[in-house]
Amino acid sequence: MLSVGQTHQLTFSFTQADVEAFARVTGDTNPIHLDAEYAVQTVFRRPIVHGMLGASVFSRVLGTEFPGAGSIYLSQTLAFQQPMYVDTAYEAVFTVQEILPRSSARIETKIMEQESGKVVTAGEAVVMNRQLIPNTKRS
Amino acid sequence: MLSVGQTHQLTFSFTQADVEAFARVTGDTNPIHLDAEYAVQTVFRRPIVHGMLGASVFSRVLGTEFPGAGSIYLSQTLAFQQPMYVDTAYEAVFTVQEILPRSSARIETKIMEQESGKVVTAGEAVVMNRQLIPNTKRS
Numbered sequence: 001m002l003s004v005g006q007t008h009q010l011t012f013s014f015t016q017a018d019v020e021a022f023a024r025v026t027g028d029t030n031p032i033h034l035d036a037e038y039a040v041q042t043v044f045r046r047p048i049v050h051g052m053l054g055a056s057v058f059s060r061v062l063g064t065e066f067p068g069a070g071s072i073y074l075s076q077t078l079a080f081q082q083p084m085y086v087d088t089a090y091e092a093v094f095t096v097q098e099i100l101p102r103s104s105a106r107i108e109t110k111i112m113e114q115e116s117g118k119v120v121t122a123g124e125a126v127v128m129n130r131q132l133i134p135n136t137k138r139s
Numbered sequence: 140m141l142s143v144g145q146t147h148q149l150t151f152s153f154t155q156a157d158v159e160a161f162a163r164v165t166g167d168t169n170p171i172h173l174d175a176e177y178a179v180q181t182v183f184r185r186p187i188v189h190g191m192l193g194a195s196v197f198s199r200v201l202g203t204e205f206p207g208a209g210s211i212y213l214s215q216t217l218a219f220q221q222p223m224y225v226d227t228a229y230e231a232v233f234t235v236q237e238i239l240p241r242s243s244a245r246i247e248t249k250i251m252e253q254e255s256g257k258v259v260t261a262g263e264a265v266v267m268n269r270q271l272i273p274n275t276k277r278s
Binding site: 060 | 151157160161163164165166167168169170171172181189190191192194195196197198199202203208209210211212213214215216217218219
């Protein structure tokens with residue numbers, strides 16, 4: 001059962017093939033993600049990973065590891081603070097902030113570049129999971 | 140150039156093949172999205188689309204149509220208010236709320252089920268686009 005203060009981490013990275021597959025399935029073909037000649041003219045110098053692909057690690061972990069299968073996503077905030085690049089190790093870090101009524105929890109979610117520890121994406125999720133989050137009643 | 144009050148709409152839908160492709164690229168294999176026998180035992184009765192796949196329509200539109208190519212995603216809030224299903228027509232609706240300093244804009248983003256008009260996902264994006272959003276200075 002999830003409890004306040006509990007944390008979870010996952011190390012992950014994306015390849016350019018992942019970025020291309022994400023562009024195909026979502027239709028998000030913004031050249032900043034796909035076109036190196038375009039990207040070199042921007043502030044980023046090289047293609048960046050879709051913010052929403054990076055953030056999908058939150059959905060992945062919340063739905064498969066922490067708390068786990070059966071999680072229902074209720075909300076997510078996302079601040080894309082730094083660009084994410086392919087072939088770079090990132091760490092997703094989750095910290096339970098509050099157990100909410102009806103088997104829900106508010107969880108801090110962030111992605112850090114593994115080498116520098118710099119936060120690239122920050123936010124907060126609320127998930128419901130009847131098996132894995134205690135069912136407290138609103139007082 | 141983007142201006143306050145401007146709106147944009149896109150009709151879209153997902154197939155189960157899209158959901159499976161999204162699960163592969165993101166690693167989000169929560170059975171609620173993939174396993175009909177599992178889903179029938181839940182409140183949803185049948186597999187639901189990943190909330191983050193639904194929300195990727197915001198990234199797609201902001202980066203390719205409205206305002207368009209070159210947009211840099213700064214933030215997004217997401218409230219997953221109702222489940223999304225495959226083979227169902229949805230409408231993504233964008234309304235510019237505020238032009239912010241440094242070629243950025245705050246844009247209301249929502250997804251409605253096309254037939255009922257019911258909002259399934261609500262939120263707000265902030266994007267920067269040096270070509271397509273006016274560069275106002277903070278006073």
